[in-house]
Amino acid sequence: MALSCMRCPAAGPAAAAVARRGAGLPPPPSSLALSFARYSGRRSTAAAGWRIEAVAGKGVKDPMDTSVENAVTPAAPSKVENGTPSAITLEEFEDLSALSKSDESSVSITVVGASGDLAKKKIFPALFALYYEDCLPKHFSIFGYARSKMTDAELRDMVSKTLTCRIDKRENCSEKMEEFLKRCFYHSGQYDSEEDFAELGKKLKQHEGSKVSNRLFYLSIPPNIFLDVVKCASKSASSVNGWTRVIVEKPFGRDSESSAALTRGLKQYLVEDQIFRIDHYLGKELVENLSVLRFSNLVFEPLWSRQYIRNVQLIFSEDFGTEGRGGYFDSYGIIRDIMQNHLLQILALFAMETPISLEAEDIRNEKVKVLRSMKPLQLEDVVIGQYKGHTKGGTTYPGYTDDKTVPKDSLAPTFAAAALFINNARWDGVPFLMKAGKALHTKRAEIRVQFRHVPGNLYKGCFGTDLDRATNELVIRVQPDEAIYLKINNKIPGLGMRLDRSNLNLHYAARYSKEIPDAYERLLLDAIEGERRLFIRSDELDAAWELFTPLLKELEQKRTAPELYPYGSRGPVGAHYLAAKYNVRWGDLSSEHYKA
Numbered sequence: 001m002a003l004s005c006m007r008c009p010a011a012g013p014a015a016a017a018v019a020r021r022g023a024g025l026p027p028p029p030s031s032l033a034l035s036f037a038r039y040s041g042r043r044s045t046a047a048a049g050w051r052i053e054a055v056a057g058k059g060v061k062d063p064m065d066t067s068v069e070n071a072v073t074p075a076a077p078s079k080v081e082n083g084t085p086s087a088i089t090l091e092e093f094e095d096l097s098a099l100s101k102s103d104e105s106s107v108s109i110t111v112v113g114a115s116g117d118l119a120k121k122k123i124f125p126a127l128f129a130l131y132y133e134d135c136l137p138k139h140f141s142i143f144g145y146a147r148s149k150m151t152d153a154e155l156r157d158m159v160s161k162t163l164t165c166r167i168d169k170r171e172n173c174s175e176k177m178e179e180f181l182k183r184c185f186y187h188s189g190q191y192d193s194e195e196d197f198a199e200l201g202k203k204l205k206q207h208e209g210s211k212v213s214n215r216l217f218y219l220s221i222p223p224n225i226f227l228d229v230v231k232c233a234s235k236s237a238s239s240v241n242g243w244t245r246v247i248v249e250k251p252f253g254r255d256s257e258s259s260a261a262l263t264r265g266l267k268q269y270l271v272e273d274q275i276f277r278i279d280h281y282l283g284k285e286l287v288e289n290l291s292v293l294r295f296s297n298l299v300f301e302p303l304w305s306r307q308y309i310r311n312v313q314l315i316f317s318e319d320f321g322t323e324g325r326g327g328y329f330d331s332y333g334i335i336r337d338i339m340q341n342h343l344l345q346i347l348a349l350f351a352m353e354t355p356i357s358l359e360a361e362d363i364r365n366e367k368v369k370v371l372r373s374m375k376p377l378q379l380e381d382v383v384i385g386q387y388k389g390h391t392k393g394g395t396t397y398p399g400y401t402d403d404k405t406v407p408k409d410s411l412a413p414t415f416a417a418a419a420l421f422i423n424n425a426r427w428d429g430v431p432f433l434m435k436a437g438k439a440l441h442t443k444r445a446e447i448r449v450q451f452r453h454v455p456g457n458l459y460k461g462c463f464g465t466d467l468d469r470a471t472n473e474l475v476i477r478v479q480p481d482e483a484i485y486l487k488i489n490n491k492i493p494g495l496g497m498r499l500d501r502s503n504l505n506l507h508y509a510a511r512y513s514k515e516i517p518d519a520y521e522r523l524l525l526d527a528i529e530g531e532r533r534l535f536i537r538s539d540e541l542d543a544a545w546e547l548f549t550p551l552l553k554e555l556e557q558k559r560t561a562p563e564l565y566p567y568g569s570r571g572p573v574g575a576h577y578l579a580a581k582y583n584v585r586w587g588d589l590s591s592e593h594y595k596a
């Protein structure tokens, strides 16, 4: 497995060396790095899938400098087991070295629903990117499964049209594509046929030969057939001597009851450890970086509470409507589509207490505590909207209900804003404002942290009456054009005393030459490695639905009409009143909104 796939194994220089390579920075002199991944046959891979990374190199330039540039390597190889780094014995090192070269295990990845949109748009390209980066195990094969009739050659042709080379990874790209496509196969079958899955199982076996067989099924299909597939795959195509894992795509139900029923259904055939509920926002680079920013920088963690933070804003906007997905969207709406999962997951990561370790269960335990501490969401703390048609510059943009798959009288919200609160000592009284919308003026996902005013600010006079302008704001721009910037006050150079607002800016495109991997790459690799940290555990899901279900039911029972907003606008004005109720101004709408 290549260095670029390695994720922070242990704190310290080894990790820094790894980070250095991952970041596209040149390696430190005289360093040699090896890594081994072992895929165990045991079902619970928290213990089974342990990873060893051994690095040898020269001494420290400056022992106090822990920067990537000063990265050096430890004297002894180390391993991470259950999140705890420790030294490995020579015997273990040799065993793993042999294992990494052996023919002992294989991984088969079956994309169920391979003919569909998500498979083509995200899953196959992500698998190719992992292959290009040498992140897939030595023995792997990829199967597409769907009802559509296709030959292997036709699948390869379909997949080849979806593959691209990264800007920084053009070298040998077409050969790599050819090699990758040779490892892709197709099996046509019904989703509720044990016989068809048994046939698939036979084909998988042919490719696995006598090796330990590890099987990953990606359910890229509509949710009403999840259980059929899980039943058939587990009965007729699961591994007999290795692990079997299933990635489940959202929606995980549409309320507490349907979600619990889905979980119960899945658990008839799988144990929780085999279920990988994907929320692709957790795989986004800057969401991953959220915890790093907070827990590895002394300047942030002490400020992370009601004492210093005035409000937190979680903002998602798209500059296109639901065109083509209206059928799905209408029975879900933006609250279920974005807020209950993507934004709430970010909120939980943002607000959680320090976990005991970076181990999946420790992080998920903390996230679930935050979710269970949330104050019930009140209808008066929510604003909903729906986009209407709009003509601008001679172009007419359709309204939501102009979509033929959407009922004319649909009340489904395409926009929502909400004020949420966490009833715990750290966050008591701090508004967490969420805003999500389709067909708005811009495409953006960001986290904004507005800090409190400086008490007794000596420079108060320089800000006029608008003290908000003087407060620090930390912005984590998840997409597009990833960046983390902190708004500070500074003096404008000169003999006078005039103040300015500036950004301390980590702009990813300027700092790193390496392209940022797609979220699906990270999550697929994690699922293959049995790393659950970025997947949703069932109790997290229950808590997330518990928060939103009463509100969703109330909106539906009262047939609350959404406020209409023009396609391409900034959304309903109600969102401003909601923020104002808590003395908040949306950071993304301020006149000095930062542009990189």
Ligand SMILES: NC(=O)C1=CN([C@@H]2O[C@H](COP(=O)(O)OP(=O)(O)OC[C@H]3O[C@@H](n4cnc5c(N)ncnc54)[C@H](OP(=O)(O)O)[C@@H]3O)[C@@H](O)[C@H]2O)C=CC1
Pocket (backbone or CB within 6 Å): 113, 114, 115, 116, 117, 118, 119, 146, 147, 148, 191, 219, 220, 221, 222, 223, 225, 249, 250, 251
């Ligand atoms: N597309 C996206 O951007 C996103 C999708 N998702 C989720 O991922 C999953 C897959 O999404 P997507 O690829 O868009 O879905 P599609 O509607 O494209 O369906 C995937 C495949 O499933 C089969 N299928 C479709 N409808 C039915 C049906 N009613 N009964 C049986 N089989 C059917 C079709 O294959 P065939 O006819 O060949 O069997 C189709 O190619 C869904 O759960 C979706 O909610 C999540 C986030 C984003």
Ligand SMILES: O=C1O[C@H](COP(=O)(O)O)[C@@H](O)[C@H](O)[C@H]1O
Pocket (backbone or CB within 6 Å): 280, 318, 337, 338, 445
């Ligand atoms: O899950 C979903 O996410 C997409 C937005 O994902 P992004 O990675 O492109 O930001 C959204 O368009 C879709 O409605 C939703 O189901």
